[in-house]
Amino acid sequence: MRETLGVRKERAILVGATLPGQRDYDGLKELTALAESAGAVVVDRFQQKLHKIHPAFYIGKGKAEQLADRVKRFNADVVIFDNDLLPRQIRELEEVIKAKVIDHSELILDIFATGAKTAQAKLQVELAQLEYTYPRLARMWGHLDTVVGGGVTAAGAVGGIGTRGPGEMQLEIDRRLVSKRITELKRDLENIDKRKVREIEGRIHLFKICIVGYTNVGKSTLLNALTDADAYVEDRLFATLDTRTRKWRLEGGADVLISDTVGFIRNLPHQLIESFKATLEEAITADLLIHIVDVSSPDALKQIESVNAVLLEIGCTGKQTLLVLNKVDVVSTLNTIETLQTLYPDAICISAKTGLGLNNLHDAVLQKYKGGLLHIKITTTPKNGKIQSFLRAYATIIDQQYSDGCVLIEARIGQNQLTDLKRLKPDRLDVLDTP
Ligand SMILES: Nc1nc2c(ncn2[C@@H]2O[C@H](COP(=O)(O)OP(=O)(O)OP(=O)(O)O)[C@@H](O)[C@H]2O)c(=O)[nH]1
Ligand SMILES: [Mg+2]
Secondary structure, rough: OOOOOOOOOOOEEEEEEEEEEEEOOOOOHHHHHHHHOOOOOEEEEEOOOOOOOOOOEEEOOOHHHHHHHHHHOOOOOEEEOOOOOOOHHHHHHHHHOEEEEEOOOHHHHHHHHHHHHHHHHHHHHHHHHHHHHHHHHHHHHHHHHOOOOOOOOOOOOOOOOOHHHHHHHHHHOOHHHHHHHHHHHHHHHHHHHHHHHHHHHHHOOEEEEEEEEEEOOOOOHHHHHOOOOOOOOOOOOOOOOOOOOOEEEEOOOOEEEEEEOEEOOOOHHHHHHHEEEEEEEHHHHHHHHHHEEOOOOHHHHHHHHHHHHHHOOOOOOOEEEEEEEEOOOOOOOHHHHHHHHHHOOEEEEEEOOOOOOOHHHHHHHHHHHHOOEEEEEEEEOOOOOHHHHHHHHHHEEEEEEEEEEEEEEEEEEHHHHHHHHHHOOOOOEEEOOOO
16 A cells, blocks of 8 residues: 555564574564565564663663664664654664664554554554653654654555554643543444443344464465455454454354454554454453464474463453464464374364364364253243254253143253353253253
8 A cells, every 4th residue: 555655665674683592583583574564575684682671772872773773874764663662762772773663562552553444343453553652752752753654545645664553643642641542432433332332232132253373374364264254354463453254154054253453463552452352352351262373383382382472461361262374275384283182182184264174163063162061941922932942942842741731842962052041041941961
């Protein structure tokens, strides 16, 4: 988009610093993908082992001066850190480096800002950006004049990475206005959230599945392969920012709901998790999670850990989960599939792209959907047609009798459908021994 506007891409130098005992994550590979997703061209990489974090310059003054030389040599516009920096450190670094300095969280927020499409996603990103920006306002005020911008964004405002979204208006706003806007955004998002809850409550409760996973593993591709979702797929980090929910008809005719979510990443900014709560709610309220893993990535194992860490942070633990190994069509020289299968023997291998293994995934989902089978006896009135149609759709009716104006039905039903049946308020419901 920016390219077609004739504006050159921002030239970025990437910096990764590790502390003693800390492993280098992946040699800046992921940061490269993030920077490129934000529209930058990576012109140089700078890795540094630190004894300790320098309070003013993070990597130390000498290294900051070396970076300043590289910025000149490579004609760079922006220096992007793989770490999160304090506002003061960014200020001091920008002074020495004479270029814009962006940290890991700001970069991710920026990608979200350019990618948000729906009204809800836009509000969520704006809130996250303002909450991250709020403590940094002093820096923005003092340093806008030294910032080397990337040109014109699609919205027409002067900006570049890290200044898109609400950052564009820094000169006009002050802390009071920011906090007023934060309150407004929270209220608007709460209203959207309430409306969604009402919508969900109004619907007959269907079994809910949520696809979760690291960014770019193939979540949207899987949703498209299973339903007619037509979700946006791209080899880009954070292609999906708004979630989609679709009906998926399982064998035997049962309908379940299946949703796509925003991808996770290591060190996902806390502010983003907070403001995307409504979107991540899909995972929290799901009956089943499909945790999808990209086996073609050498970092698959670490990505599983990061996803589990985010799930823990949003309070989504102890849920039934199917671990799904995707992209098995890609030949891997790293034996990632074998390692993962040893560690997770129940994992299901698929290729969302070619359709390989989707039948196994379907069968595993069907089994989870049904849960253990229960033998029930139910008493209701003939007028409560909802119960009878529910049982016809989701249970196996063994016997049905009419007595004293009541209907007595004996049936076999999946454990997971029992809650839904109870919601329809039968006069009496007894669970007999498991058949
Ligand atoms: N070879 C191969 N590529 C796949 C497969 N599944 C997905 N991809 C590719 O992986 C890239 C990312 O796919 P998406 O479906 O957008 O991934 P996502 O997890 O939704 O990504 P985000 O929304 O960005 O978090 C795309 O280029 C897909 O074509 C697969 O089974 N095999
Ligand atoms: Mg997606």
